[in-house]
Amino acid sequence: MKERANGITVIIPVFNEFEGIARILPAFEGYISRSKFEVTLLLVxxxxxxxxxDEIKKIAADSERVDFISFDKNAGLSAAIRAGFEKSTTKWVGYIDADLQTDPMDFLKLEAMIPAYDLVTGRREGRKDSTVKNMSSAFANWFRDSMLHDxxxxxxxxxxxMSRSAALDMPFFKGMHRFFPALTLIQGKKVIEIPVSHFPRITGKSKFNVWNRLLAPLQDTIALRWMMKRQSEYIISEKSVKRQKAVHHE
Structure with missing residues (x-):
């Protein structure tokens, strides 16, 4: 299927967010009306x-702006986002969590930076998470940047x-969603970070704990640093140029 250059697909992973799903489409109305792109919401x-x-099917049935795909069992956030990349047919793909702790209107800020960048990522200002969550996240971010220098x-x-082409060129692994900037930079592409709003969670429960917020990301960071160190670069100085012979069909 041909890629839609004037479109953006916003991928919204969902895992046990029943109480908050009805909020999603109304929260996006302002962004959809002001975006320079044709916006599609893809709930995974x-x-x-x-x-x-059941709630996802209801809003998809009520709006042409909403599509969905559904896994037969829980596969994790990275898998949900990756499936969204593969399902999308637009030049640009976005990502937001279903809990709406970030504001869909801030996509307008990110839009303003493309296509000069291949990935435009938010930076949560005044995070409204628990002290433990904020501290573990701050340490993980410091460790990641110290190791990967993104x-x-x-x-x-x-x-x-991000551009869908850059997204699909990233290696897929569990936890990859934490490393989108580094994985984009490895491709030789451009990344910028923009301040965005952050709000307390209103519905549902956080799916993260000390293991998946701190220990697993540290292991992944070390593995990714090893991969970056093992990169091999080359420059082609010459190549043969031959005309392709026309093929005549009788």
Missing amino acids: NDGSTDKSL GVHDSGCPLKI
Whole structure:
């Protein structure tokens, strides 16, 4: 299917967010009306065990702006986002969490920086999370930047726009969503970070704990640093140029 250059698909992973799904489309109305792109919302049900899928089907049926895909079982945030990249048919893809702790209107700030950058990522100002969550995230971000030197302060911010081609060129692994800036820079592409708003969670519960917020990301950071150190670069100085012979069909 041909890529839509004037479109952007906003990927919204969902795992047991039944209470908040009805808020999603109204929260996006302002952004959709002011965006310079034709906006599609793609909800990815990551094997929810509550009634999230039923609610997703309702809003998809009521709006041409909303599409969805659903996993048969929980596969994790990175898998949900990656599936969204693959399902999308637009030149640009966005990402936001279903809990709406970031503001869809801030996508307008990110839009203003493309196509000069391949990834525009948010930086949450005045985060409204718990002290433990904020501290573990701050340490993980410091460790990641110390190891990878991506120059980003809030790599895990759930508000991003990137080119779909850059997104699909990233290696897929569990936890990749924490490293979008570094994975974009590895490709030799451009990244910028923009301040965005942050709000307390209103519905649902956080899916993160000490293991998946701190320990696992540290292991992934070390693995990614190893991969960066093992990169091999080359420059082609010459190549043969031959005309392709025309093929005649009788």
